[in-house]
Amino acid sequence: MRGLTADLQRFTRKATRKAPSKATLTERYSTIRRYSEYVCEPLATEDYVVQPSADVSPPKWHLAHTTWFFEEFILARYYKNYTRFHPQYSFLFNSYYESVGTHVLRADRGNLSRPTVEEIFQYRGYVDEHMHWLLRDFPAEALPILEIGFNHEQQHQELLYTDIKFILGHNPLFPAYRKEIKETPHNETDHDFISISDGRYTIGHRGSGFSYDNERAAHTVLLKAFSIRKSLVTNGEYMQFMQAGGYQRPEYWLSDGWAWVKEEHITSPMYWHFTDGTWCRYALSGLERVNPEEPVTHVSFYEAAAFATWKGMRLPTEEEWEAAAPQLPWGLRWEHTNSAYLPYPGYEKPDGALGEYNEKFMINTMVLRGASAVTPENHSRKTYRNFFYPHLRWQFNGIRLCKK
Known part of the structure; x- marks a missing residue:
């Protein structure tokens, strides 16, 4: 599912390196x-x-x-x-x-x-x-x-x-895009938590490989010890949230999130449909039953935060996510973090029109980390900062939890 047909080589962003062939x-x-x-x-x-x-x-x-x-x-x-x-x-x-x-x-x-x-x-x-x-x-x-x-x-x-x-x-015929396509190439089965020790961690892109300007400058942060789950939240777990009245109980929701739920009449993840007593969802392969073992996707930041509150847990910050990434399996879903999209210390906006690529969006959006099953090969790295408004759900995004 993921990627280009060739192993694309990485290039440095600096024009001073030896030119590729x-x-x-x-x-x-x-x-x-x-x-x-x-x-x-x-x-x-x-x-x-x-x-x-x-x-x-x-x-x-x-x-x-x-x-x-x-x-x-x-x-x-x-x-x-x-x-x-x-x-x-x-x-x-x-x-x-x-x-x-x-x-x-x-x-x-x-x-x-x-x-x-x-x-x-x-x-x-x-x-x-x-x-x-x-x-x-x-x-x-x-x-x-x-x-x-x-x-x-x-x-x-x-x-x-x-x-x-x-x-x-959103077509009532639910036409398949490609029937053979797999939105979830594999399921994660290890739902244990791993412990990340407190200390200083370098966050942001280092080295000569490509990065966007919003991944720089690399800087040191001090993190408290925390525990983060190895796997993403599954459809089955999210169904439990729904069955417990998650979309009807305001105490789980941020104020803006609760207003969004009521205004938009949100009752389930995007593409889910309750038919003949069964939850189905539209996938790129067509309409199918929801698989409880797959990681939930197409949920907004508001929904991710509400689910975490219901579980008595929280979302990781983007710094925690990056510090833990070397010990985590990631790449099935873009993962919500509890971090606003803001410039790093030492950030420098590029000159000219390309300076509009990222900097102008550093307001009112939240950071997602990782990659998804439809991210092209060699286009993901642990420092990549994706960002969307907190109500948006059409990306292949998911939820990873931290213990409070």
């Missing part, structure tokens, strides 16, 4: 770009345009936006006499980079019946052709941007999975 750059670029199109292969043309929520982008838009990134930040700057595929695509497919120019509002992306899906694939082909020419003699100073472009496209590959699931999972 042309063949390596071209192969890596082609592999990543092809995988985005592979993710979309099962879709009908109509599926590419749907936007059932402001938080979900149409698959067509993802394919175009990732292409725009390479055109805007690499070809337009480093390809001599480059001619853009279309003069309006910079407006249509810019996501939120205000310093680059205006853009279509996120909630309006589904209103773009034109350009057509066929034209988007033509756009991808045009940019890929020019990128392949440039990669033959790629400028060393552009290597950091190229690396961000690779990782940016991999981010959108995961978003393609989550957005496609939202699109198909």
Whole structure:
């Protein structure tokens, strides 16, 4: 389920290192770009345009936006006499980079019946052709941007999975995306807790491998001793919370979370349906019975925090999660933490438009750590900081508990 078909090599973010071979750059670029199109292969043309929520982008838009990134930040700057595929695509497919120019509002992306899906694939082909020419003699100073472009496209590959699931999972026909796909390649069976001793821990990215700016600077934190569970909370455990009236008892909920439950009439994880006396859920493979042994997913931070309170436990902070990560099995679900998304001590915002990549979102969101079953291979590391608003549930996220 997880990953690209090739073992993608990591590149340093520093332009001063020895440049990778042309063949390596071209192969890596082609592999990543092809995988985005592979993710979309099962879709009908109509599926590419749907936007059932402001938080979900149409698959067509993802394919175009990732292409725009390479055109805007690499070809337009480093390809001599480059001619853009279309003069309006910079407006249509810019996501939120205000310093680059205006853009279509996120909630309006589904209103773009034109350009057509066929034209988007033509756009991808045009940019890929020019990128392949440039990669033959790629400028060393552009290597950091190229690396961000690779990782940016991999981010959108995961978003393609989550957005496609939202699109198909809210269709009353519950069409399968790929029947053979496994959202949970394996279940975790060791539900014991491990003890992490108190002491000083280095948090954040170190070394020469790639990282986003929000993973830096590495810094030392002092942690008290704590106990954290080896496994994620299962569907069966979450059902017990539901059966105990978890969604009806305000004492378990943060104030904002309780308001959200009442306003949105939330009674179960996203994609769960109670049918003929049985809980079923929509998966990428289609509608199926809820497996009690699988880790629960598609729950918000509000739900994760309420569950932890009901259990008499708590969520880990992101620093605790990172300190414990070397001793934990992780990667099935993005894991909620009890940490707000804020800059690290010593954080430096990159210059120019790429400085908008992470810094502008450091408000009102919560950090998730790890990876999920749909995270591309070699796109996860223990320092990776994912972040979403506390009510959002469409990501493949889950719950890990700490003892109080």
